[in-house]
Amino acid sequence: MKIDGFLIAMASAIVLALLFPWVGMDDGPVHLGILTTIGIAGVFFLHGANLAPKAxxxxxxxxxxxxxxxxxxxxxxxxxxxxxxxxSEGWLPDGLRLGFFYLGALSSTISSSVAMTAMARGNVAVAVFNATLSGLIGMVATPLLVRLVSTVGAGGPAVGEAILDILKTLLLPFALGQACRPLIGAFLHRHKKVVSTLDRGVIVLIVFGSFAESTASGLWRQFSPQSFLIVTGLAAGMLALALFFTISISRLLKLDTADEAAAVFCGSKKSLANGAPIAKILFAGNPAIGMIVLPVLLYHQIQLIVCASLARRYALHIQRLAPLSEPSESAFQS
Structure with missing residues (x-):
């Protein structure tokens, strides 16, 4: 298998945060808090400019x-x-318990949901619509859901303030990007790697900052290798349940295979691209933030591996039923 540079970058960020936590503090020498806030706004501006309304x-x-x-x-x-x-009360740390609920409350991915649906020869237009709608709903729904089980971060903003911060940091740049699409959309379509590289770079910075804050607070001394294995197994179990549910309901509704593929890949995915920025706002000041985002990080990697294999199976099945033409290029502009 090809080495995943993004996975290596995230692993490197975690190691550096464990070794040099003072660098990743919000008030550290590189002022990472300000840098990541600017980066998040820039990435969502580019996502807005890159999304085709026709899709x-x-x-x-x-x-x-x-x-x-x-x-x-x-x-x-x-x-x-x-x-x-x-x-899990009493046998998992509170940060991990909250992290799993936070994982469940997140929106679906956009780019990988669409890419997996396309790989599966599924309904790409439906995938684009649902993944984008999910991301927009999640900006409000995720903090409200988290508030049901926890106060929003130790020393962090209240839920209403958190939602406003999320809308200001994510939705406003996204809307401005849509407004600027006629001017820069074609350029971004020709340079898709720019958006992808910036997106992943900002996520790596957020991961570094989150783990640095947790390391500085001494949180990881409570965390054992056995806990890591448990978290991995629970994340994989959540994905298995989601896949079973979406496949079963799709067949109960008698959706065709192309629509089923879109439902499976949009419904089972969870967005690290949205999850990391929202966590930074939602759990500001919480020393357990590294532990809270850990289930999301692990789920992200597991879903890519499992769904890539599943997409190939769907593609072979759909091809046997009725060979389809390749999806329209415009649908990939999300």
């Missing part, structure tokens, strides 16, 4: 599929997260 319009009419995806993301997943949060 959203083309996928907007499949209402049963939309209900399935959004219901899985913001009802089914939070129920799993809540069950795990309350059932």
């Amino acid at each position: 959203l319009r083309d996928g907007a009419l499949h209402w049963r599929l939309h209900l399935l995806v959004q219901g899985t993301t913001f009802l089914f997943f939070p129920l799993i997260g809540a069950a795990l949060y309350f059932a």
